[in-house]
Amino acid sequence: MKKSNKIMLMAALVMLLAALMIPAWGYFTTYASARGGQVLHLGENTRIREDFDSWVKHLQVSNTDDNVTVFIRAKAFAGDTERLSYAGTGWTLNEADGYYYYGTAVEPGGITSVLDVTITPPEGAEDGHKFNVIVIYESVPAKYNAAGEPVADWTQDLTIVTEQGGN
Amino acid sequence: MTKLKKIVSSPIFSIAAVVLAAGLLVFSSIRGARAALNIESDDYRAHVELYDTGVTLNENGKRVAWRDYVGESSTWDEGSLALCADMLDTNKNGKADEGDEKLKLGKAYPEVLTVTNSGAINEFVRVTITKYWLDSKGNKANDLDPKYIDLHLTPGTAWILDASSTTAERTVLYYNQLLTVGSTTPALSDTLTLSDSLATIVSQEETKEKKADGYTYTTIKTTYLYDGYQFVIEAEVDAVQEHNAAQAVKSAWGRNVTVSGTTLSLQ
Numbered sequence: 461m462k463k464s465n466k467i468m469l470m471a472a473l474v475m476l477l478a479a480l481m482i483p484a485w486g487y488f489t490t491y492a493s494a495r496g497g498q499v500l501h502l503g504e505n506t507r508i509r510e511d512f513d514s515w516v517k518h519l520q521v522s523n524t525d526d527n528v529t530v531f532i533r534a535k536a537f538a539g540d541t542e543r544l545s546y547a548g549t550g551w552t553l554n555e556a557d558g559y560y561y562y563g564t565a566v567e568p569g570g571i572t573s574v575l576d577v578t579i580t581p582p583e584g585a586e587d588g589h590k591f592n593v594i595v596i597y598e599s600v601p602a603k604y605n606a607a608g609e610p611v612a613d614w615t616q617d618l619t620i621v622t623e624q625g626g627n
Numbered sequence: 628m629t630k631l632k633k634i635v636s637s638p639i640f641s642i643a644a645v646v647l648a649a650g651l652l653v654f655s656s657i658r659g660a661r662a663a664l665n666i667e668s669d670d671y672r673a674h675v676e677l678y679d680t681g682v683t684l685n686e687n688g689k690r691v692a693w694r695d696y697v698g699e700s701s702t703w704d705e706g707s708l709a710l711c712a713d714m715l716d717t718n719k720n721g722k723a724d725e726g727d728e729k730l731k732l733g734k735a736y737p738e739v740l741t742v743t744n745s746g747a748i749n750e751f752v753r754v755t756i757t758k759y760w761l762d763s764k765g766n767k768a769n770d771l772d773p774k775y776i777d778l779h780l781t782p783g784t785a786w787i788l789d790a791s792s793t794t795a796e797r798t799v800l801y802y803n804q805l806l807t808v809g810s811t812t813p814a815l816s817d818t819l820t821l822s823d824s825l826a827t828i829v830s831q832e833e834t835k836e837k838k839a840d841g842y843t844y845t846t847i848k849t850t851y852l853y854d855g856y857q858f859v860i861e862a863e864v865d866a867v868q869e870h871n872a873a874q875a876v877k878s879a880w881g882r883n884v885t886v887s888g889t890t891l892s893l894q
Binding site for chain 2: 464465468469471472473474475476487488489490491492493494495496497498499500501502503527528529568600601602603604605606607608610611613616617618619620621
């Protein structure tokens, strides 16, 4: 067979194979994507301020955190002989637990109004009578309803996660 | 046999073989082109326009990601903006400071996601949503749960949830109608809420210290596990051509679907 014939036969074979190939389909597609988010700040820092004069403790709790809005409640304890009475705008007693609840959420940098705790000594108390009144207060980070209004939830149980693993 | 060999080696046979093969090749090419041209206009100028595919993702009515083919210049017009960037009332005075709104647990922030066909051919589209947490260094925090990032979906008759592809981190939704040129889908989501359960998930560290008064004091330090982490939402919208849509979806996305007229359903 001549060389030119061989080349022509090879060319014919290549074209034949090309013709027999299954058509490869391309489809028109496109895509677009975006991402984003925000940083979550949790944790609260609060501080109590107590002034005492004329048998009255003046309490105020400030929210010293930069980020988290909190709700505050407070309560005072005394010995059996002293009686305590409370007064303060915005503070409400919950008789079930004895706490006074501050009804307004305290924003970062904010402070509650004054809660006055008046101590009445027992009758016949003499000069130099000693007493001990302890104030405790608690805070919880505000939750929000769907409309974005702050809500206090004092009933939530913490889920404590134990760190696992090592280096 | 000798006769056959003689015929095969003859120049006439070779020429005939080349002509025949060339004819077959030309015919097969015409067949493919003819199939592709079924959807084309007779007007060649329109033909070029027809292949301009494009898709746009919108967040709360604002375009946040797009990729449109511009046939005239054979380029892609594409871009994207950050999702959730306008979520908080921040940068009131042009810089981040203490007056900025902070992320509120439990609040339902508007997060209306829609898709627009910004191309020149009709399309079928799907959206893949991915949710996760990043630590302060920008690394993905795989041990934190994306379920607390609640993007409230509004699947109805229009958007179908692909349960087989959906995980806690990823959600895949198919729009079951053909998205015609220039039109926008109904919303696939309406709000984004960070679960208020995040305020109850803590780790505690207990330390004991003997003080000068002789008593041992125990201090329990409680740390919120998700404090300082960033939630992330990713949304990718994919589009395929209307023509041969079922095959196109299978080829491009690997998903078996049934296309009946202008309606798509999952198999």
